Amino acid sequence: xxxxxxxxxxxxxxxxxxxxxxxxxxxxxxxxxxxxxxxxxxxxxxxxxxxxxxxxxxxxxxxxxxxxxxxxxxxxxxxxxxxxxxxxxxxxxxxxxxxxxxxxxxxxxxxxxxxxxxxxxxxxxxxxxxxxxxxxxxxxxxxxxxxxxxxxxxxxxxxxxxxxxxxxxxxxxxxxxxxxxxxxxxxxxxxxxxxxxxxxxxxxxxxxxxxxxxxxxxxxxxxxxxxxxxxxxxxxxxxxxxxxxxxxxxxxxxxxxxxxxxxxxxxxx
Amino acid sequence: xxxxxxxxxxxxxxxxxxxxxxxxxxxxxxxxxxxxxxxxxxxxxxxxxxxxxxxxxxxxxxxxxxxxxxxxxxxxxxxxxxxxxxxxxxxxxxxxxxxxxxxxxxxxxxxxxxxxxxxxxxxxxxxxxxxxxxxxxxxxxxxxxxxxxxxxxxxxxxxxxxxxxxxxxxxxxxxxxxxxxxxxxxxxxxxxxxxxxxxxxxxxxxxxxxxxxxxxxxxxxxxxxxxxxxxxxxxxxxxxxxxxxxxxxxxxxxxx
Numbered sequence: 001x002x003x004x005x006x007x008x009x010x011x012x013x014x015x016x017x018x019x020x021x022x023x024x025x026x027x028x029x030x031x032x033x034x035x036x037x038x039x040x041x042x043x044x045x046x047x048x049x050x051x052x053x054x055x056x057x058x059x060x061x062x063x064x065x066x067x068x069x070x071x072x073x074x075x076x077x078x079x080x081x082x083x084x085x086x087x088x089x090x091x092x093x094x095x096x097x098x099x100x101x102x103x104x105x106x107x108x109x110x111x112x113x114x115x116x117x118x119x120x121x122x123x124x125x126x127x128x129x130x131x132x133x134x135x136x137x138x139x140x141x142x143x144x145x146x147x148x149x150x151x152x153x154x155x156x157x158x159x160x161x162x163x164x165x166x167x168x169x170x171x172x173x174x175x176x177x178x179x180x181x182x183x184x185x186x187x188x189x190x191x192x193x194x195x196x197x198x199x200x201x202x203x204x205x206x207x208x209x210x211x212x213x214x215x216x217x218x219x220x221x222x223x224x225x226x227x228x229x230x231x232x233x234x235x236x237x238x239x240x241x242x243x244x245x246x247x248x249x250x251x252x253x254x255x256x257x258x259x260x261x262x263x264x265x266x267x268x269x
Numbered sequence: 270x271x272x273x274x275x276x277x278x279x280x281x282x283x284x285x286x287x288x289x290x291x292x293x294x295x296x297x298x299x300x301x302x303x304x305x306x307x308x309x310x311x312x313x314x315x316x317x318x319x320x321x322x323x324x325x326x327x328x329x330x331x332x333x334x335x336x337x338x339x340x341x342x343x344x345x346x347x348x349x350x351x352x353x354x355x356x357x358x359x360x361x362x363x364x365x366x367x368x369x370x371x372x373x374x375x376x377x378x379x380x381x382x383x384x385x386x387x388x389x390x391x392x393x394x395x396x397x398x399x400x401x402x403x404x405x406x407x408x409x410x411x412x413x414x415x416x417x418x419x420x421x422x423x424x425x426x427x428x429x430x431x432x433x434x435x436x437x438x439x440x441x442x443x444x445x446x447x448x449x450x451x452x453x454x455x456x457x458x459x460x461x462x463x464x465x466x467x468x469x470x471x472x473x474x475x476x477x478x479x480x481x482x483x484x485x486x487x488x489x490x491x492x493x494x495x496x497x498x499x500x501x502x503x504x505x506x507x508x509x510x511x512x513x514x515x516x517x518x519x520x521x522x523x524x525x
Contacts, residue, residue: 026341072403073405074402078337081400086399089396090395102403103404104355104408105360105364105408109359112356123360126407127449128437129434130435131407148450179328180354181326182356238343239343
């Protein structure tokens with residue numbers, strides 16, 4: 001049974017300074033509102049984990065919440081660069097950001113290992129690239145059966161994983177459909193989990209292609225309609241492509257970003 | 270429909286059309302966002318209606334009516350034959366070598382088709398420009414049966430040596446992929462706004478094999494950061510047909 005909480009209370013209870021935090025959602029169902037609540041509550045020293053740190057992490061990084069980023073693709077999808085991420089890596093602004101860089105295949109497998117209770121995952125990956133020389137969490141391994149050279153990556157077990165889903169019921173069972181990305185693995189790999197949802201319903205009617213996360217693997221559920229915007233929630237609202245374009249202008253300039261941040265801090269969840 | 274002149278098209282349009290033509294009907298194609306996605310969607314609307322588009326968000330057999338802005342747009346999932354999780358995309362579909370073509374972009378490319386999308390500058394820890402990074406590309410470049418690369422040709426992109434090998438092409442030449450045990454053939458075609466390059470069968474060095482109509486050889490040489498080799502039987506790409514241009518422009522219009 002998951003606790004049904006407000007977003008403010010859920011973040012206060014589950015996300016602590018210095019935690020390793022994964023916010024997942026692959027283009028679809030990105031938990032943007034939860035990310036902004038973390039900013040509002042002024043968390044510091046977070047290790048942020050995410051395959052595609054798009055604008056939600058650009059905001060957290062620009063706000064100075066993160067000291068480390070574990071990721072595989074840091075861009076503004078379809079638009080260009082993440083300027084706050086770039087500013088942090090290139091100029092330590094507003095604080096230095098350590099990076100641990102992988103490929104998508106590596107990150108996905110790290111979550112799978114975490115969800116599986118294994119110390120590492122094996123894949124055929126990174127061969128010939130310059131990534132293993134820069135990232136300590138990529139190591140060669142020999143198959144004990146065939147002798148083939150493969151790659152090992154350690155499990156990811158975040159202190160807390162946060163995702164956004166379409167629905168939950170009152171017990172906290174969570175239903176997700178459409179592109180489900182790596183969310184199931186990220187929740188199962190984590191010590192604690194928070195799911196923000198579009199709505200809490202009496203009965204979870206079956207949907208084609210939906211996955212259900214049972215309430216007993218979810219720590220808390222918060223009802224946050226629109227909580228994935230400007231990304232989208234299939235069945236609820238479309239991706240706000242204009243907002244992604246607009247972020248390019250805001251994120252590009254420290255002054256513009258600071259104005260945006262001040263506006264965010266002035267609003268309560 | 271016929272608001273454009275047949276004879277007038279841009280270098281970018283020629284690039285998209287040439288890239289689309291490289292995709293055969295019935296192939297499966299792992300599609301990166303941007304230029305690769307545009308070309309793959311054009312191919313599916315023109316000569317390759319049975320092209321299977323695979324997006325790393327988990328959409329297999331996506332049939333979008335307009336160009337997606339991201340690899341996870343809602344329409345990709347709604348029109349897909351199957352929507353699967355991201356670990357499944359990489360582990361069950363890409364890694365075993367099921368996919369015919371990986372279609373990639375690049376910030377930097379060298380003469381052996383090695384790709385950089387990570388950093389510009391020689392110091393990874395203190396880069397001149399931090400780029401988005403690898404995404405799915407390293408394993409796409411390793412495991413698809415072949416890889417097509419599409420990018421605009423200039424000396425910033427076509428460099429003697431990439432600052433960072435994000436995705437492995439042919440390394441330092443023929444035989445490197447076999448030595449590393451990489452299953453796919455690697456990059457077999459580079460499509461630019463000026464022409465087409467293919468690896469030399471002996472050395473795996475990318476060699477200019479086709480010029481786009483109206484492009485001078487000197488122009489391509491000047492836009493290449495290494496001493497460009499030119500095929501003996503250098504050909505000229507057929508210009509885009511009226512139908513190709515109409516389909517491409519409709520696709521671009523629908524995406525705005």
